[in-house]
Amino acid sequence: MTELSERAGVPIPTIRYYIREGLLPPGNLTSPNQATYGDAHVHRLTLIRALVEVGEMPIAAVGRLFDHLQEKDADEYVTLGLTQYALVRASASESALDDQEAAEVQDLLDRLGWLVNDHHPARATLAAAVRTLRRLGQTDVLGLLEQYAAAAHDLAESEVGVVLDRDGLDSRAEAVVSIGVLGDAALAALRRLAEEDVMTRALKKPSSGPETTN
Amino acid sequence: MTELSERAGVPIPTIRYYIREGLLPPGNLTSPNQATYGDAHVHRLTLIRALVEVGEMPIAAVGRLFDHLQEKDADEYVTLGLTQYALVRASASESALDDQEAAEVQDLLDRLGWLVNDHHPARATLAAAVRTLRRLGQTDVLGLLEQYAAAAHDLAESEVGVVLDRDGLDSRAEAVVSIGVLGDAALAALRRLAEEDVMTRALKKPSSGPETTN
Numbered sequence: 001m002t003e004l005s006e007r008a009g010v011p012i013p014t015i016r017y018y019i020r021e022g023l024l025p026p027g028n029l030t031s032p033n034q035a036t037y038g039d040a041h042v043h044r045l046t047l048i049r050a051l052v053e054v055g056e057m058p059i060a061a062v063g064r065l066f067d068h069l070q071e072k073d074a075d076e077y078v079t080l081g082l083t084q085y086a087l088v089r090a091s092a093s094e095s096a097l098d099d100q101e102a103a104e105v106q107d108l109l110d111r112l113g114w115l116v117n118d119h120h121p122a123r124a125t126l127a128a129a130v131r132t133l134r135r136l137g138q139t140d141v142l143g144l145l146e147q148y149a150a151a152a153h154d155l156a157e158s159e160v161g162v163v164l165d166r167d168g169l170d171s172r173a174e175a176v177v178s179i180g181v182l183g184d185a186a187l188a189a190l191r192r193l194a195e196e197d198v199m200t201r202a203l204k205k206p207s208s209g210p211e212t213t214n
Numbered sequence: 215m216t217e218l219s220e221r222a223g224v225p226i227p228t229i230r231y232y233i234r235e236g237l238l239p240p241g242n243l244t245s246p247n248q249a250t251y252g253d254a255h256v257h258r259l260t261l262i263r264a265l266v267e268v269g270e271m272p273i274a275a276v277g278r279l280f281d282h283l284q285e286k287d288a289d290e291y292v293t294l295g296l297t298q299y300a301l302v303r304a305s306a307s308e309s310a311l312d313d314q315e316a317a318e319v320q321d322l323l324d325r326l327g328w329l330v331n332d333h334h335p336a337r338a339t340l341a342a343a344v345r346t347l348r349r350l351g352q353t354d355v356l357g358l359l360e361q362y363a364a365a366a367h368d369l370a371e372s373e374v375g376v377v378l379d380r381d382g383l384d385s386r387a388e389a390v391v392s393i394g395v396l397g398d399a400a401l402a403a404l405r406r407l408a409e410e411d412v413m414t415r416a417l418k419k420p421s422s423g424p425e426t427t428n
Contacts, residue, residue, distance in 0.1 A: 043350065050346045056270060077417045081410060088406055114411035126403035129396045132264045136257065138392045140376045147372055148401045149408070151365045156408035158361055160416055162354045178352045180406070182343045187362045188398050189340035192302055194363070194370035195393075196295060197328035202374055203291045 001027070004037040008045040015045065023048055023063055047177070055087070055181035069173055076169055081117070083173045087180035088121040101127040112149055159183070215241065218251040222259040229259065237262055237277055261391070269301070269395035283387055290383055295331070297387045301394035302335040315341040326363055373397070 004027075005012045018024040024044055027035030051057045051065070065086040073079045097105065105123045109116055116123070133142050163175045218241075219226045232238040238258055241249030265271045265279070279300040287293045311319065319337045323330055330337070347356050377389045 046346065046349045050350070054343060054346060077413065077419050080413060084406055084409060088403070109407065114407060115414045116407050116410050120407060120410060122403040122406040126400055126407070129268060129400040129403065132260065132268060133392060133396050133400075135260045136264070136388070136392060136396075138389065138396070140379065141389060141392045141397060144369070144372055144376065144393075144397065145400060145404075147369060148397070149404050151369055152401060152404040152408040153411070155358070155361065155365055155405065156412040158358055159409055160412040162358065163413075164416060165354065174350070175352065175355060178347060178350060178355045179358075179409075182347050182350075182352070183355060183358065183362070184402055184405070186340055186343040186347075186359060187366060187401075189302070189336040189343065190359075190363050190366040191369065191398070192298055192336035192394070193323065193328060193330050193334060193340070194366040195298060195373055196330050196334060197367070198370040198374040199291070199294060199377075200329045202378060205291050 001035065001037065004041055004045070008042050008049075010045050010049060018045070018048055021059055021063060023059070023066060047174070050181055051177070054185045057087075057181075061086070065177070069170070072169060076172070079169060080163065080172060080176055083176045084180060085121050087177065088125055097124050097127040101131065104130070108145075108149070112153070114153075155187075215249065215251065218255055218259070222256050222263075224259050224263060232259070232262060235273055235277060237273070237280060261388070264395055265391070268399045271301075271395075275300070279391070283384070286383060290386070293383060294377065294387060294390055297390045298394060299335050301391065302339055311338050311341040315345065318344070322359075322363070326367070328367075369401075 001012055001015060004010075005015055008015075015024065019026050024041065027037040027041065029035050048062060051062045052059065057065075065083070068082055068086055069079075073082070102123065105127055108126075130142065130145070133139075159179050162179070163172050166172045166175055215226055215229060218224075219229060222229075229238065233240050238255065241251040241255065243249050262276060265276045266273065271279075279297070282296055282300055283293075287296070316337065319341050344356065344359070347353075373393050376393070377386050380386045380389055
């Protein structure tokens with residue numbers, strides 16, 4: 001376990017906790033107090049850390065995701081879809097949509113021509129963001145939504161291509177998880193960096209950046 | 215305060231906590247145990263809830279953001295830039311980049327031709343996502359980064375347009391916050407919905423969605 005801890009960069013008590021919670025399978029016992037861990041353990045630990053640290057998922061949500069990946073549905077489409085649902089942030093989807101909000105999201109999806117399950121949890125996330133922007137009076141920011149939708153769909157074409165180019169359902173499901181957690185984190189970072197570039201050019205500042213005078 | 219609580223949909227103990235932490239200014243005292251709260255209080259409370267619930271920012275980070283917005287730099291470019299930096303998730307930016315990662319992020323920015331401050335915290339967020347994708351062996355997902363960058367820059371052109379079309383630094387700073395928190399949440403939701411649409415068409419499923427057989 002010491003070696004596993006070093007290879008994955010995760011402290012031993014944390015590893016024990018993940019094993020207790022069922023997120024990580026126990027090692028193969030070679031003696032009463034010696035177990036071996038392989039590359040699959042390092043990989044699983046890295047994935048758990050990505051979900052917890054980058055995706056900010058609670059341990060219970062990570063457990064539900066792994067349980068779900070274990071009990072795969074015979075239908076690949078169902079498994080990949082439910083994997084994706086498990087990544088939608090619980091906090092946002094807890095706040096249920098009211099009827100008017102649900103109708104508004106459906107109107108947007110109809111205008112876009114998108115086929116989306118009625119129970120997709122991202123409907124509530126989207127409604128919550130729209131509700132808050134409206135309460136804050138940010139109508140100009142709301143005006144960006146259609147452009148966000150177009151960009152999201154262009155990216156989705158490539159993303160689903162990556163998923164379906166893989167062999168095997170486990171590998172495809174891991175692509176869905178990687179795109180939903182690490183892809184989102186990378187995109188958010190690139191958005192902040194791109195916004196600074198555009199702001200820098202718009203205000204005709206040199207490349208020294210905003211911290212130079214503060 | 216009862217009325218404020220009802221209008222903003224936030225419980226009174228939570229409001230008291232925000233006042234104690236300096237996130238929300240106290241009401242105007244009209245008698246020793248009566249204070250009045252106006253629209254500005256409702257607006258500020260809605261903003262705090264958006265940062266905490268949608269942006270998942272810790273209270274201390276919200277406090278730092280508001281302190282920063284209060285002590286505005288004379289240079290608008292600096293104020294808007296630092297507002298944006300305050301939104302980059304603390305957890306991801308805590309993990310510092312090593313020299314090789316910093317060089318790799320700079321190479322990407324050079325290829326893209328983007329002008330970005332050396333100290334932009336999103337450099338570390340991006341490096342952390344890339345590092346994890348590499349450890350997990352997701353090279354095909356890494357291959358999406360350039361497309362993410364192009365989409366991020368297109369969106370940034372419109373976003374900076376929204377910010378600079380506004381009058382006044384406070385309003386512009388609030389646009390930066392709304393785009394960075396609520397815009398990101400809306401985009402993430404739209405990405406999941408678009409992915410389902412593309413997946414549904416690719417696997418030639420009807421619009422009933424993945425939950426029908428589970």
